[in-house]
Amino acid sequence: MLETPHVVVGAAIATKVVSPALAIPLALASHFVLDKVPHWNPHLFTETQKLGHPAKKSTFVAVADVGLALVIGLFITSRFATQPERAVTILACCLASVLPDIVKWPYYYLKNRWEPLKRWVLFERSLQVNATFWPGMLTQLLIIATGFWWISS
Numbered sequence: 001m002l003e004t005p006h007v008v009v010g011a012a013i014a015t016k017v018v019s020p021a022l023a024i025p026l027a028l029a030s031h032f033v034l035d036k037v038p039h040w041n042p043h044l045f046t047e048t049q050k051l052g053h054p055a056k057k058s059t060f061v062a063v064a065d066v067g068l069a070l071v072i073g074l075f076i077t078s079r080f081a082t083q084p085e086r087a088v089t090i091l092a093c094c095l096a097s098v099l100p101d102i103v104k105w106p107y108y109y110l111k112n113r114w115e116p117l118k119r120w121v122l123f124e125r126s127l128q129v130n131a132t133f134w135p136g137m138l139t140q141l142l143i144i145a146t147g148f149w150w151i152s153s
């Protein structure tokens, strides 16, 4: 799944579950639950198998997605600027919600083929439920909308 829906749900969890000791593990767990929702992703793995690295177009999508996720995460955090503990929890939950994907970046972009990392990439990939582009984008837009609705409710 793209990072933006992960971050919105991670932030939503942080805004509703005040205890960081509970919110951060929940945000991490939400990553694996959301990857089970049929979604579209750039094909970083398949391209790396074929070309030795992700294609330019996929990297562009990935960078745009991470940029958007960062902006949204920081925006939601900024709404809690007067409550520093909550703000830190939100940031930590945003990070926890994408951690299972972030750890894969050295595999794709630094050509790191460390065995445990390779195993993690394959394991994380095996959890994904993929869909074609439009249906797979629609599910992610719905997750983002639901996350914002949850935050504002």
Ligand SMILES: [Zn+2]
Binding pocket: 001, 031, 035, 100, 101, 124
């Ligand atoms: Zn993932």
